[in-house]
Amino acid sequence: MEVILRVPPSVPLDQVCNFIIDAETAGFFGVAIPDNQLISRDTYLTLGLAAQCTSTIHLYAMVSNPVTRHVSVLASAMQTIDELAPGRLHVTLGTGAAAVAAVGRRPATVKTIAETIGTLKQLLSGEAVNFNESESRLSYASDRQIPILVAGRGPRILEMAGEVADGVVPYVGLHPDNLTYARNLVVTGAERSGRTENPMEEVLDVHVGIAPTPTEARELSRPTCAYWASQPSLANLLRNAGLSVNIGDKVVTWAEAQQLAPSLSDDFVSQASSIIGAYGTPEDLADQLTCAEGRGISRIYVRPSEGDALPHKTLRAFQEVVFPALKNQGLNY
Numbered sequence: 001m002e003v004i005l006r007v008p009p010s011v012p013l014d015q016v017c018n019f020i021i022d023a024e025t026a027g028f029f030g031v032a033i034p035d036n037q038l039i040s041r042d043t044y045l046t047l048g049l050a051a052q053c054t055s056t057i058h059l060y061a062m063v064s065n066p067v068t069r070h071v072s073v074l075a076s077a078m079q080t081i082d083e084l085a086p087g088r089l090h091v092t093l094g095t096g097a098a099a100v101a102a103v104g105r106r107p108a109t110v111k112t113i114a115e116t117i118g119t120l121k122q123l124l125s126g127e128a129v130n131f132n133e134s135e136s137r138l139s140y141a142s143d144r145q146i147p148i149l150v151a152g153r154g155p156r157i158l159e160m161a162g163e164v165a166d167g168v169v170p171y172v173g174l175h176p177d178n179l180t181y182a183r184n185l186v187v188t189g190a191e192r193s194g195r196t197e198n199p200m201e202e203v204l205d206v207h208v209g210i211a212p213t214p215t216e217a218r219e220l221s222r223p224t225c226a227y228w229a230s231q232p233s234l235a236n237l238l239r240n241a242g243l244s245v246n247i248g249d250k251v252v253t254w255a256e257a258q259q260l261a262p263s264l265s266d267d268f269v270s271q272a273s274s275i276i277g278a279y280g281t282p283e284d285l286a287d288q289l290t291c292a293e294g295r296g297i298s299r300i301y302v303r304p305s306e307g308d309a310l311p312h313k314t315l316r317a318f319q320e321v322v323f324p325a326l327k328n329q330g331l332n333y
C-alpha cells in the first residue's frame with residue numbers, strides 16, 4: 001500500500017520543504033502538490049525544491065491543466081525537475097476547473113488533455129513539434145519517460161486515460177462498485193487503443209479524516225458529503241453504491257456545500273462518508289486501507305481533512321499508528 005500525501009504549498013516554501021522531508025522520513029511513498037496558481041505557491045517550483053531536499057520520495061503534480069500552463073512550458077518544467085530527481089516525478093493532468101475559473105477561463109476539454117499528453121511525450125522524447133506553423137523541440141530532452149497521469153471521474157475522461165495516459169487518478173471514492181465502474185472505463189479506453197498489455201499506474205483519490213473517535217471523524221466528512229450529494233456526477237456515485245440521494249438539483253460551490261452540511265442527517269453522513277473515503281481513528285484507517293488493498297488498491301492519494309493547511313495531524317497519525325499497523329498486518333508501504 002503506497003500512500004501519496006497531499007501537501008498544499010500554502011505557506012512559505014522553506015516550511016513546505018521541511019514538511020516534505022518529514023513525510024519522506026515518515027514512510028510516505030510520495031507527496032502531491034496541488035496546482036492552483038492563486039491559492040498556493042507555484043507547484044513546479046515547489047517540486048523542484050522538494051527534489052533537491054529529498055532523495056527517495058516520489059513527487060506528484062496533482063493536478064495541472066493545459067489552459068493555465070502551455071504545453072511547452074509544462075514540458076520544460078517536467079524535464080528540469082526530472083534532472084534533479086530522476087524517476088521520481090509524476091505529472092497529473094485534468095480539466096483544471098478551479099484553477100481556470102479563477103482567471104475566467106473554461107476548463108480544458110477531454111480532447112485538449114489528450115492532445116496535450118501526445119505533445120508532451122513528443123517534446124520529452126526530443127521530437128520536433130509544430131506550434132502554429134513554427135517547428136520547435138525541447139533541446140535538453142533526456143528521452144527518459146516521465147509518467148503522465150489523468151485525473152477525473154467521468155466516463156469520457158477515464159476512457160481517454162486508458163487510451164493515451166501512463167496512469168489514472170480516479171476520483172470515485174472507496175466503494176468497490178465505483179472502483180469497478182472506473183476501472184472498466186479505463187480498460188475500455190485501453191482496449192480501444194490496443195494497449196491491453198501495458199500496465200497503467202492507478203492512484204485512487206481518497207478523502208481521509210482522522211480523529212480520536214469515529215463520530216468525530218465522520219463529522220470531518222460532513223462538508224464533503226454535502227458537496228458530493230449536490231454534484232450530479234458525484235451524487236450518481238453515491239447512488240451507484242446504494243445510497244439514496246435527494247438533496248435537490250442545484251449544483252453548489254464548495255462554500256455553499258459547507259453551509260448545507262449541517263442540514264444532513266447523521267445517518268446520511270455515516271453512509272456517505274464510507275463511500276467517499278476513509279474516516280475514523282488511526283486504527284480504523286489502518287483497517288480500511290487493509291481492506292482496500294484486498295480490492296487491488298495498491299496506491300492511494302490521500303486528501304487530508306486539514307484542507308489547504310499543511311497536514312501535520314495526518315502525517316503524525318500515519319507515522320505513529322497507520323504505517324506500523326499496516327506493517328504488522330504484513331503489508332508493505
